[in-house]
Amino acid sequence: DAGVIQSPRHEVTEMGQEVTLRCKPISGHNSLFWYRQTMMRGLELLIYFNNNVPIDDSGMPEDRFSAKMPNASFSTLKIQPSEPRDSAVYFCASSRSTERNEKLFFGSGTQLSVL
Amino acid sequence: AQSVAQPEDQVNVAEGNPLTVKCTYSVSGNPYLFWYVQYPNRGLQFLLKYITGDNLVKGSYGFEAEFNKSQTSFHLKKPSALVSDSALYFCAVRDWGDYKLSFGAGTTVTVRA
Numbered sequence: 001d002a003g004v005i006q007s008p009r010h011e012v013t014e015m016g017q018e019v020t021l022r023c024k025p026i027s028g029h030n031s032l033f034w035y036r037q038t039m040m041r042g043l044e045l046l047i048y049f050n051n052n053v054p055i056d057d058s059g060m061p062e063d064r065f066s067a068k069m070p071n072a073s074f075s076t077l078k079i080q081p082s083e084p085r086d087s088a089v090y091f092c093a094s095s096r097s098t099e100r101n102e103k104l105f106f107g108s109g110t111q112l113s114v115l
Numbered sequence: 116a117q118s119v120a121q122p123e124d125q126v127n128v129a130e131g132n133p134l135t136v137k138c139t140y141s142v143s144g145n146p147y148l149f150w151y152v153q154y155p156n157r158g159l160q161f162l163l164k165y166i167t168g169d170n171l172v173k174g175s176y177g178f179e180a181e182f183n184k185s186q187t188s189f190h191l192k193k194p195s196a197l198v199s200d201s202a203l204y205f206c207a208v209r210d211w212g213d214y215k216l217s218f219g220a221g222t223t224v225t226v227r228a
């Protein structure tokens with residue numbers, strides 16, 4: 001099992017540019033989460049998908065952020081336009097189900113730097 | 116609402132000594148509790164979880180955690196720390212009626228040789 005795969009590992013962009021982060025969850029997992037990690041705010045849940053459907057996007061900071069999951073094996077998080085305060089590590093995580101005792105499997109993250 | 120507190124930003128111990136990382140939680144119902152570890156430039160890795168049953172939970176790499184309902188705590192422990200245990204540790208809680216996993220701020224553990 002290859003685990004949760006995220007790309008790119010690092011992204012450096014200029015303010016105002018569009019950024020797209022990608023995630024491939026573990027095969028057979030039907031729950032997917034996007035988290036953001038910063039020193040100031042720790043780990044924040046941005047959005048949660050179940051069976052490819054967005055269930056809760058209340059953590060998405062602004063309309064500049066959007067996420068999609070067109071199929072069970074792929075999800076994207078897009079920031080348009082990007083701003084310096086978006087600089088953070090973005091993690092994708094998946095789990096087998098919505099059972100409350102299921103653990104999450106995390107990808108290695110995307111380090112985003114917006115200049 | 117659910118929340119997690121990790122009162123220590125950093126824990127420093129000598130190799131071979133016992134290691135404890137503290138965690139307290141707040142939930143409205145019954146908690147599902149988790150510990151994760153993050154090594155530099157890596158994603159979080161699952162260590163152990165408490166769902167129900169025995170208050171002492173054993174997990175990966177020799178770690179264990181004790182659930183204390185009266186103190187609403189779930190401290191992570193290792194009897195003899197290794198230098199390779201140096202990492203960032205996160206406690207997380209999920210209320211029985213919620214899918215969201217809320218993480219603590221994290222505790223940086225440094226084990227010196």
